[in-house]
Amino acid sequence: MxxxxxxxxxxxxTREEAIEILNTPDDQLDTLIERAGILRKKYxxxxxxxxxxxxxxxxxxxxxxxxxxxxxxxxxxxxxxxWVDDDKLYNDNDFVNKYHLSRHCxxxxxxxxxxxxxxxxxxxxxxxxxxxxxxxxxxxxxxxKQARMLKDAGLDRINHNLNSSRNxxxxxxxxxxFDQRVENIHMLQRLGxxxxxxxxxxxxxxxxxxxxxxxxxxEINPEALPINFLLPIPxxxxxxQDISGLTYEYGMKVLCLARLLVPQSDIRCAxxxxxxxxxxxxxxxxxxxxxxxxxxxTAGGQGINDTIQTITDAGFTYEIESA
Ligand code: SF4
Numbered sequence: 427m428x429x430x431x432x433x434x435x436x437x438x439x440t441r442e443e444a445i446e447i448l449n450t451p452d453d454q455l456d457t458l459i460e461r462a463g464i465l466r467k468k469y470x471x472x473x474x475x476x477x478x479x480x481x482x483x484x485x486x487x488x489x490x491x492x493x494x495x496x497x498x499x500x501x502x503x504x505x506x507x508x509w510v511d512d513d514k515l516y517n518d519n520d521f522v523n524k525y526h527l528s529r530h531c532x533x534x535x536x537x538x539x540x541x542x543x544x545x546x547x548x549x550x551x552x553x554x555x556x557x558x559x560x561x562x563x564x565x566x567x568x569x570x571k572q573a574r575m576l577k578d579a580g581l582d583r584i585n586h587n588l589n590s591s592r593n594x595x596x597x598x599x600x601x602x603x604f605d606q607r608v609e610n611i612h613m614l615q616r617l618g619x620x621x622x623x624x625x626x627x628x629x630x631x632x633x634x635x636x637x638x639x640x641x642x643x644x645e646i647n648p649e650a651l652p653i654n655f656l657l658p659i660p661x662x663x664x665x666x667q668d669i670s671g672l673t674y675e676y677g678m679k680v681l682c683l684a685r686l687l688v689p690q691s692d693i694r695c696a697x698x699x700x701x702x703x704x705x706x707x708x709x710x711x712x713x714x715x716x717x718x719x720x721x722x723x724t725a726g727g728q729g730i731n732d733t734i735q736t737i738t739d740a741g742f743t744y745e746i747e748s749a
Contacts, residue, residue, distance in 0.1 A: 462682035470715035492663040502661035537566035548579035555580035583620035591635035628656030655698025
């Protein structure tokens, strides 16, 4: 299959061919990485963008996503708060500007919000936009009115992940549907938001499910496509999930497929990077162009200085946008 992918053209893969990519023999992985790397260079050059996430609201979610420490099914020991301290939020925003990070991502647990909640959030967004930060908000379902309120406040991008395939979705969440997520994203796109949308690998889904999710993401064509590799959290339904299949080789095949299918998107290796790709940073960064600097909702990440070192050691530059 890999030999049929022409080096400098964006490949058009059928579902079967995409499944074949995930079944690439390990001794052909280097060739696959090389092919995906050509597209990465073509669209993203040699740069890696770095992100930091501030959890604005944590815990007490009404939804039952099986992987999530904040869900109503989780007994995980996490901090819960309705609004993060304003000092913390604005300090993190200053940190983004100080280190010239490309974007400030803020995450809110929960799926439904009142208009009053959204107005409070919009006020904080307006304040952070005074410093010129490019802002992304990870948030649940919004009404069109609420989405417009955030757009008017200056919010640039919204993260709303698909997480898994349509077929597998009910195995990980029963309180909302895959199609609700897709419809929410389309509404946001109509309003002009940039979209960040991706998924989680390692929740018991099949390779076909991974392919179907990526094909759906290809249709959405998000500006950023984060792939998370499950870090089972004790106290969640997936706390004891068998992750023996989450090898470096399999992870790279998934990321290469994401690059081949959605080549112009920022392909981000999000949760699980330090665990599953440790020692393989050069190969990883030759395919993905985006990583988080620290903090994946409630799981800790690698610090900023270590992250910069990792990037430069691997021969890449990190992205500096004027903030
Ligand atoms: S992923 Fe989001 S919607 Fe699902 S339980 Fe966690 S906070 Fe709630």
